Structures are given as C-alpha cells and as structure tokens.
Amino acid sequence: MDAPDRPGILLVDDDDAIATALGPFLERSGFSVRIAGDGRDALREVEREVPDLVVCDVLMPHVDGREFVRRVRARQLWLPIILLTQVGESWERSAALDEGADDYLNKPFDPHELISRIRAVLRRTAQGGATLRSAHRLRAADLVLDRTARRVWRADAELSLTPKAMTLLEYLMLHPGEVHTREHLLATLWGFDFTTSSRAVDHRIAELRRVLGETGAGSPFIETAQSIGYQFVARVVPA
Template identity: 35%
Template sequence: MGIALQTPHLLIVDDDERLRGLLHKFLTRNGFLVTAARDAGHARRLLAGLEFNMIVLDVMMPGEDGLTLTRDLRAHRVVTPILLLTARGETRERIEGLEAGADDYLPKPFEPKELLLRINAILRRVPSEVQAGPKYLTLGPLRYDQDRGELWSGESPVRLTATEAALMRIFAARAGEVVSRADVIEELGRDRAGLAGASPEESVGGDRAIDVQITRLRRKIEPDPREPRYLQTVRGLGYMLAPD
C-alpha cells in the first residue's frame, strides 16, 4: 500500500500506437505516472483537464504536428516542460524545435535509458513546487486526483455524486487510516436533513444513509464491491481507504 504524493505525471503524445504502449510501460516501470495521447487534439483535451509535469511530444504527426502544438502551448503561456521526439536529427530541425519553446530534443531511434536520463534532467531543472505536481492515489486501474477531487479511469473521468466526491475527499485525506463512522457523519454534516442522493428512509439517523453511500461508492471503485479491496470496512471501528 502506498500513496503517490510526488510522482511526476508525464503526457506522451505520439501517433504510433506501438511506441505509445512501449513508452507507457517503460516509464511507468521507472516510477512515473503516464497518460498517453494519440495526436495533438487528444493532447489538448487532456491538458485542459489534467496537470502534467512534462510533455514528451512526437514532432512528425498527421494533422497538427508537434512543433505547431509546442508553439501554440507557449503562446498560451503553458510552461510545462516539453521534450520533442523526431525521426529528423539534423541541427536545423533541433534548433527549430528549441526555438518553438521545447526544453530538449531527442532524435529517433533512441535508447530508452537516454530518454529516461533526459526526462530526469529536465525535471531536476524545474522548480520543486512545479515538479511536485498533483497528488494521486492509485486504486487498481483508477487514479484519484486529491487536489482536484477527481476520479479517473485511464483517460476518462468517473462521475461521482456530490456525496461520493465528499466521501472520497474524506477517505483520501486519511488514506491508510481508519475513519470512524462518527467522523464520516460529522464531516459530511449530520445536521443536514439527509445525505445527497439518499431516499428519505435511508436518511433517518444518518447511519443507513452512510451504508447506502458507501455501497454506491464501492460500485465505482471496487473490482468486486461485495469483497472490497480499496474501501475496507474495519469491523467495529469504521472504514479505511487502502490504495495500491
């Protein structure tokens, strides 16, 4: 069980599906949180909803290429470091990429270890407050962004009700610790007429409402809600969120 408090989040942008998969596997194995985009448009959508510590960007892509995307991001004051990948290794192309606003440039084909060294070198140059990035908890195939209060499955957000989102914030803030039912009820606000999303009969006294909301949340985060792996019941004490 661990909590990824300062895991750098990388965005890989490449139209080559095989290379995206290899980079995702290699960089994840080396301690990074990795999200992949298939083209510039896909990357823009991800950048609008997530924060990244670095973008590893292929230059030669159909449609909007990597240089154009780099220039546009810099024009809109996006300061996220960018490492360009390209099959063209000539000096002129490298200069063009750096002038566009890239932080570094790596010609293809490259050794994965060299890519790793360059990524780490760039991250060391980034101020620590930027490098820390968002805080994530990993729950199997899901990741929970503690700063934004968002739950993601791959590149798709998982919709949470207001009460489910509140429960996730409560448990994530004390991941690995037992949170008593009384504390959960108090933090949700027991003085309300009932918990959001609960029927009147479920809201009586609050206890039944908690059970209902916990069950609903488990349906969204557990592989098997009947045998919870991540949101565990600690008999007689309360609940505990146990991330990977």
Template identity: 75%
Template sequence: MSARATPSRQDDAVPSERPLLLLIDDDEAITGALGAFLERSGYRVAVAADGMQGLTALERERPALVVCDVLMPHLDGREFVRRVRTGDAVLPIILLTQVGESWERSAALDEGADDYLNKPFDPQELLSRVRAVLRRSGSSAQPLRSAQRLRAQDLVLDRTARRVWRADAELVLTPKAFTLLEYLMMHPQEVHTRERLLSTLWGFDFATSSRAVDHRIAELRRVIGDNGAERLIETSQSVGYQFTAPVVPG
C-alpha cells in the same frame, strides 16, 4: 488505442504524489512500451494519440511534463507546442524528432520546447532528459527556455538579438559557436556528450568526427576568456562538456 487520452491502467495502484507525464505519440508500440517503462521508473503516465488529444488531456488535468512526437496526424508536435505556449509558458515539453533533420530540432527550441530527442532513442536517455527538465523547470519561476536573455556571472547572451557580452564588452562569435553557447547555457550543470551535441546542433551522427565540437568549444573559451581556474565550460574527461556556472534569466 482509446479515442481520448487516459491514464494507463496501473494508475489506480500508484500513489497520487507520483508525477504525471503526458505521452503523445500515434505509434501504439511506442506509447505502450515507453509508458510501461516510465511507470516502472516512478511516474504516472497518460497517453494521447495525437496533438488534438493532447490538448484535450491538458484541459482535464495538468501533467508535470509532456513528451510529444513531432510527426503525427491531425495536429503535429510543433503545432501542439505553439498552441500550448499561447496560454502556458512554463509547462515542460520534450519533443521526439527525426534523426538528421537539424532544422526541425532548431525549430523545436525556437517554438518553445524545453528539449528534444532523436528517434530512435534509448528509453533510459529519455528518462534522464525527463528528470533533467523537471529539475530545471522547478528551479526558477521563469524557465530559461522562455527567457530572452541568459546570464551567468558577467556573461550575458541575448537569444533574440544573437549577441553576447562579457563584463559589458560585446563579443563576436560565429553562428555555430553562438548556437553551442546558447544550448549549453539553456542546459546548465548537465554533461553533454560530443555525440549528442553533434546530433542536436549539427545534425550529424557519431560517424562524423567529434572534433567539430572540440573546435567550437575551443573557440568559445578563447572568445569569452574562459581560461581561468574556475571555467564556465568544463570538460568531462572522455565524455563531453558542461556549463558549470549557474544560469539565470536576465
């Protein structure tokens, strides 16, 4: 791989209005195959082999979104995110993390990543995440990721204080239920499968019973009083759950 991040060779034939993605990974097999897949899906792709090359690439041009591995030489993905966020609060970043390391996924969000995906992953799922993050980042001047408070109707979640209110009454949630509500509110209008919620929030794979998610959803609905005709959290039959109400910083 080249010592510096360069757009893939197909770029000369691709219209400039196609969004540019920066793909950062030290595995050439991944960048080659994934870069080609993303290009076929309608994007231009630039590639960097580690976080340092990624930072250099950002000095030359601004991509619409960055997909970045966590475990890399010279500068890893988490440090890359920290350095980017010191000067850019809104550039969308998706981190590729290792299966089973739940602390790493939590740290990814805390340090400023917009989303994360476990390795190994289906390229089609990454494409769906890219599209979803781009939709979210374009819908608000202040992304939900960088907001201290999230608001949906009369429900307010304070991410820093780890507190929740509805109609000015403070609610008491278990730590797992709070984490689940925070995640759903940061990714509104998206259907999340039970498997994905188990993996990203609990660090479990699908071999673990998905009833853990159902129990926490039931707890959330009970505590926030989400039992009316128009629920904030809806069940997608046989799939999972989604937070259907619009969410804004505040």
C-alpha cells in the same frame, strides 16, 4: 498532477507500438503516464489536467509536435516538453528549441537515455528552468546572451560567435549544471546520429572558450567532464 510522489508524464505519439512499449516502461521508472495519439488530443489532455512533463513526437497528424509546442507556449504554459523526432535537419531542431521545447531526442533512442533527460529536465524546472526557457536574455556572471537578437556580451563588450557556437552556448546556458555528452549535443544541435569521429562539438567549445577569454585550467563557464562531454557550471538567471 497525477500523483504526489510520481511525476505525471503525458506521452504523445501516433505510433501505437511506441506508445504501448514506452508507456509501461515510464510507469516502471517511477512516473504516472497518460497517452495521447496526436497533438490535438494532447492539447485536450493538457486542458483537462496539466502534466509535470510532456514527451511528444514531432511528426504526427492533425497537430504535429512543433505546433503543439507553439500552442502550449501561446497559452503561457511553461510545462517541460521533450520532443522525439526522426527528422535529422539541425535547423528543425534549433527552430523547435527556439519555439520553446526543452530538449530533443532522435528516434530510435535508448529508453534509459529518455529517462535521464526527463529527470534532468524535471530537476531543472524545479530549480527555475522554466523561467530560463521563457527569458529573452540569460545572464551568468558578466556574460549576457540575448536569445532574440542572437547577440552576446561579456563585461559590456559584444562578442562575435559563429551561428552554431551561439546555438551551443544558448543550449548550455539553458541547461546549467548538466553534463552533456558529445553524442547528445551532436544529435540535438547538429542532427547527427552516427558521428563518433566528428569533433564538431569540440571545435565549437574551443571557439566559445577562446571568444569568452577562458584560459588556464580554471573555467568560470564551461568545464570538460573527462571522457564524457561538457557542462555549463556558472549560475544562470534571466537578465
């Protein structure tokens, strides 16, 4: 690692303007930063020294962000990776998350939001989040999600969810204890950037609660953070 008290970040972006501005900002925020110009150079950097976390653009020459994730995971390296993208299609985001990315941010983004996501991912990794990311099944109490088969059970009874609700449940279970704003969930899972009037997240949360049988004020799985968003509150372990 780059320094014992400063987590090492590998910043991967072929846009010199972004790298030049973002690198020093990350340094001022308490991280030790190395920079790679594309995915091919990033793979060499990882081979030379494994960082604590990678912030990686998606659209790059030679080796793009999604291919970088695939190659890193093929080496059984479960270092955290946050992808940056201008691609708005939700299937691109879902595919990259399935392939092993830990989080997603849309360009343009607020650098302070990126810092928050980096710190959240590092906390999750320290608590075993990398194990969750590599697990084919996730369990929280009597709830089991099979990520490969896209099936979910509670108390051995299989539940029926729409594809988007399934993706939302998987994302929440991979990020337990974290509060996610509606805007972040929309941008990450739906690919929407400017949808302040959209209630797509609320509708899918309502579907999850209905199917999971969550009634009354107390929720064993999903709680609402008033005026902010939602969080998965139950302990999640590999199943």
